[in-house]
Amino acid sequence: MSGREPIVPLVRRFSPTLSPSDDESTDSEAVHPYLFGKNSSGWEVIEEKRRCVIIADAGAGKTHEMLARARYSAERGRYAFFIRIENIREAFASAFDVGDAESFEKWIGSEDDAWFFLDSVDEALLQDPLAFEEAMRAFAARIADARERAYIIISSRSYAWRARTDRQLLDQLLPYESPKANEIGEEEIEEAVQTGMSDPNKLTNSIDVVILDDLDEDDIRMFAAHLGASDIEEMMQEIKKAGLSSLSSRPYDLLGILTKWRSDRQLGGRLGYLKHSIAVQLDGINWTACSIDPSILPEAVGRIAASVILTGKAEIRVPGSANDERGFDPIEVLPDWPRENVVALLDCTLFTDAVYGVVRFRHRDIRELLAAEWFADQLANPERRAEIEAMLIREKYGERILTPRFRPMLPWLVLLDDRIRREVTAIRPEIAVEGGDVASLPVEERRSLFHSIVEQIAEGKDDRGARDNDAIARIAHADLSSDVAALVERHAENDDALFFLGRLVWQGQMTDCLPLLLDIARSRSRGLYARIAATRAVFTTGSKEQRDTLWDSLLEVPNKHA
Incomplete structure (x- = not known):
């Protein structure tokens, strides 16, 4: 494929996080970085951690970083494997994006170390709330005979990581035997004392959880200059003026901003520039081998995005590929489309490169926005409205609840349908800030949502969806x-x-x-x-x-x- 994301020589950093509290239930406690006394570190430090979880939000570049680092490690002659967590249980032999089953078995029989990059907890949870646990049990069984030689790095969105339960799960399934106290150097013991760790023997026994740092202003300038942007300082001021600072701190979102800046010389809100990005990418499809009416493309990719949400399968099978296990068949979603047109559509930059005959949406925010637009179109049909609403909002034991599978899409859908916004935010007001573009709503609506969110937090009735820094930045x-x-x-x-x-x-x-x-x-x-x-x-x-x-x-x- 052509037109893929450019490689910009950024050096990404990771910040350590506060450990979950011992005196309260912290399954859904937000992950927070240290405020003082803890420096960020680079990949060279992360790869020395036996068990590490990288927390980052959509567009931060964690999958790109994990994949690039796995490839770099393999090129250095290490055993290195990049594996999609959601594929571990059912299709382990074909789950490798870096490495393969043959190399894995060779490592098992060796005495060498290996580096595993497992991506991503939140994608696994799209299929089943227990999918991550089951995948980790399957993975632990696979490496049981060589567990002490494995360096394991796992990625997750912040809302998908359970601060206590998931730590305990990994400690239980993938323990690493700590060195004895007399094998620990003076520097490590001093660090343990400074950080309040009472027992230096536990130095390597816990799971390290780090946050992928945002791009700072110098990174953004470098990124923009590397892509040939002009009037960068003017663009930086426009980013701040438009309230897009938090978005520009993530590589994917910054790409969209730069594209819109080059074309319009001005920036709108998040919703506006994502729509612009989608239009640009659809316009760039290569129809050399086939022809199609461009006006039907948004509805077509919306169908595919909605199918990802409905099936819980993030992977889309490329027609004609040998794969018949992973993903879903888009021909079933686009039955009137010629096969070659579906292939051309999946080859556009909205989707990743095909690996083992499957692609996925390159960015989840775009996938979720496209799905929301498709559902909004269905809701506009009076004959389908009741059916769609029943899918999104269910009643259980006399209480109205939001169907978990649709939650990632709802921050966009509440912007597109007034009735859904009223009903969804009456149940969970924090939905409006978990994604989407709440800033596009009138100030009175934002004020009402904000007060509702704070009241739920104060009363302990929220589910912490509004507590991460990105959600806060949106409002x-x-x-x-x-x-x-x-x-x-x-x-x-x-x-x-x-x-x-x-x-x-x-x-x-x-x-x-x-x-x-x-x-x-x-x-x-x-x-x-x-x-x-x-x-x-x-x-x-x-x-x-x-x-x-x-x-x-x-x-x-x-x-x-x-």
Whole structure:
């Protein structure tokens, strides 16, 4: 295929994360990076970890990084394997994108180390809530005789990673025997003491969870320059003005922004530029061997995207390939299309290169938007509306619930159908900020959603979908600053609400809220996470006087007799 994503010489970094709390149920606790004292590291450090999980959101480039690193490791002469987690149980022999079953068996019989790059927890969960656990059990059985020689790196979206349960699962299924205390160097012991680890023998016994760092402004400038963008500083200002800073920090989204910048010299919201990106990629299809009416292409890719959601199968079988096990057959979705037209459609840059006769949507946000547009078209048909609504929202034990399979698509669908938006956000208001482009909604609707989200967090009734930094960034706009200040004051004693609001303040640069957060950051009686969020808000957004005041307070030695 041609027109694939360019290779830009970025050096990606990873930040360590806070361990889940021991004194509360943290299955769905958000993953947060350390605020102080922990430097980010590169791949050379990640690959020295025996068991590591990389957390990143859509478009951050984790699959690209994992795949590229697996190839690099293989080229260096290592045993290296890139495997899609959702394929481990049913088609292990053909599950390798890097390496193959023959090399795997050769490694098992050797005495060498191997590096496994397993991608991705969230794709596995599209098929079945237990799919990740079952895949890990199958994988653990496969490597049981060589487990101590395996370096295992797993990727996941933040919302799919269960902070306690998944750690415990991996510790149970893929344990790594720690070196004895006398085999640990002085530097490792010193690090253990500094990080509060009471027993140096446990140094390598836990799962390392890291976050793939966003691109910083220098990375964005390098990326843009490498792709030949002009007026880069003007573009950087436009990105900030349009509220697209969080999106530009991820390679895939930055590609879309650059494409729109080159064509229009201005940027719209997330919804606008993704639509632009889809149109550009469909327009670039090579129809040399066949012909087709371009106007039917959006509906066709929408059908395929909806089929991915409906079947839970992320892979699409290329017509004519030898594969008959993986993915679903798009001919069933496009029965009136000639085979050669389906092949040409799957060859466009909306999809990945074919591996073992299957492709997948290159970016999940585009897949989910296309699926949402297809479902919105079905909802517009009065004869189908009741049927579609029943698929999306079900009743169980007298309570209305959202069907889990459709959740990744709903942040887009709530933008496209007013009735669905009212019904979905009445059940789970955080859906509106888990993806999509909530900033495109009128301010009054955003204000109502924001208040509902904060109230659910304060009451412990949310499912944490709105608590990750990307979700917060989607709603952290200056026109809600007065609402944030009022809610900080209202929930001044609620650490969960403050942790959410504090991060919203620093992402939205809401300086009006800082006096209250400064008091919270200085208070030693407040919870750790509330103080972390308040401290970061002050240090990233506050005046020099506010920063100095907080720093002096943090350096004070508490009076034990007070």
